[in-house]
Amino acid sequence: MAASILIVEDEESILELIAINLHQAGFNPIRSLSAEFAEKIIQKNLPDLIILDWMLPGMDGVEFAKRIRGSSTTRKIPIIMLTAKSEEDNKLKGLNIGADDYMTKPFSPKELIARIKAILRRNAPELVNEPINMNGLELDPIKYVLTNNDKIISIGPTEFKLLNFFMSNPNIAFSRNQILDKVWGNKSDIDDRTVDVHIKRLRDTLKHTGQHSLIKTVRGLGYRLEKIENS
Amino acid sequence: MAASILIVEDEESILELIAINLHQAGFNPIRSLSAEFAEKIIQKNLPDLIILDWMLPGMDGVEFAKRIRGSSTTRKIPIIMLTAKSEEDNKLKGLNIGADDYMTKPFSPKELIARIKAILRRNAPELVNEPINMNGLELDPIKYVLTNNDKIISIGPTEFKLLNFFMSNPNIAFSRNQILDKVWGNKSDIDDRTVDVHIKRLRDTLKHTGQHSLIKTVRGLGYRLEKIENS
DNA sequence: TTGCTGGTGTCATATTTTTGTCATAAAAAT
C-alpha cells in the first residue's frame, strides 16, 4: 500500500537523509546511487514517484529523465528534480524535460515530503497515507485501522484497500478494470466480476456502521463512492 | 531495556553533567570525548540516540553526523546537536544534515531530557521508560514489573519487552518485521513466524488477567494492541 | 561434572480467514 519512491542521488548522506524521512512519512524508499542502477530497479518494478538529482556521475539526471519520459511504461511516473543552488537557472530546462517539480539544495525534508504528497495527491491519492475522514468513518492507512465513531471495525485486507481507494477518490466512478489495476495491482489476471463480490463484502461490513449506501453502482460502468458534502 | 544514549562532547565537565542527568532519568549514558572514539563504540553496539556536539577536535560533529546517516545500520538513530550560541546560524544546516533536534549551549539538563523523551516518544515510545497504565494493567519499565490490579504477574523478558512495545504504541498495527526490529533489535536474523509464537505466549500470560483479547491479529499485516478508550 | 529449570527459536500440523469463481436471483434497460 505504501507508495514506493525511487531516490536517485549520488551523495550517500543526502540519499540516506531523504530515505529516512520518506520512511518515517510512511513511504517505501528505494535507494539508487546512479541512474544506471535506477534503470535496473525500474525494470523490475515501477516506483510510484522518482526523486532525481540533476548532477550524477555517468548518465546525468536530465538524460535519465528523458529516458523515463521516452518509454511508454514509465512515462506517467512523476519526477521531482533536485538541483544545487548554482544550477538554479536549469529550473526551466528541468521542467521542460518533464519534471513535475524541482527543489533546490539545501532543502528541508519536511518540504520535500510536502511536495511529494502534493504530487501524489494529484495522481494517486490513495497512496498518500493520510487518515481519511468521512462522516464519522475514519480510515487510517498507517495504523491500518478503520473506525466508525471511534469504534474499530474489523475488515479484511482487500476490502481495506478497496475502501481506501474509494475514500481517496470520492465521487469519481471507476470501471471494474480500473479498480482491479489500482487495488489488486496491474499484474492481476483476475476476473472483472470479482470486483462485484468484493464490493458486496465491503458494503456488508459497512452496513453495521449505518453507511451502507456509501458505494453506489454506476450501471454500465462500475462503482462510485458517494461523498455527502458536509454543508 | 533502558535506552542507551551516546554522548559525544569534548568538554569533560559538560559530558559528565549530561551523563549524570541522563542516568538519573533512567537512561543508560555512554560517554565519548571524540567522534573517532564514538565510532568505535557504535560498531560494538548501537545506541538508541546520539547527543552530538557541533564542534569537536578531529572529526567534527557535522562530519560525524553525515557518516552516521551514510551507513545503513546507523541511519535511523536520532541525533540531537549541541551548538554554542555563536554558531546558532548553523541550525538550519544541522537540520539539513539530518539532526532531529538541536540545542544551544548553555541549556538546562531538564530541557535536554524533555527533548530526548520527545524524540524517543516519536520514534520509539517503548524506550521512554515511563510506567504505562491500561485498564488495571500496569507495566513499569524501570522496575521491570507487570501488575494487574496491583497483583504481580510473572512474565518472561521477551514477553515483557513485547508488551511494553505494544502498550507504548496502542491501536497501531505493526508487521512482524517491525515488531522484530523494535523488540528483538535490528540485528536479528530471526524468523518472522517467531513473533506469532511469542504473541501466543503473551496472550497466554494475559489470559489469567482477563485481558486476553488485548492483542488483536491484523490479518495480512501483523498485530495490534487494541486499547479501549475510557470515555 | 551432572541434572534441573525457565526461556527461546523452529518446525509441523491444526484451525481459521480470506479469496476468486460460479450459478442463480434480482434489477434495470430495451
Add this chain to the structure above:
DNA sequence: ATTTTTATGACAAAAATATGACACCAGCAA
C-alpha cells in the same frame, strides 16, 4: 417480454495464523 447488467449465496482452494511439541541454551544448585 426479452436482454443486459448487477447482487447474492455457496463453495472449494489458497493463504495466513494459532498451537503444541521439541531441541537447545544459559544459569544455577547439588
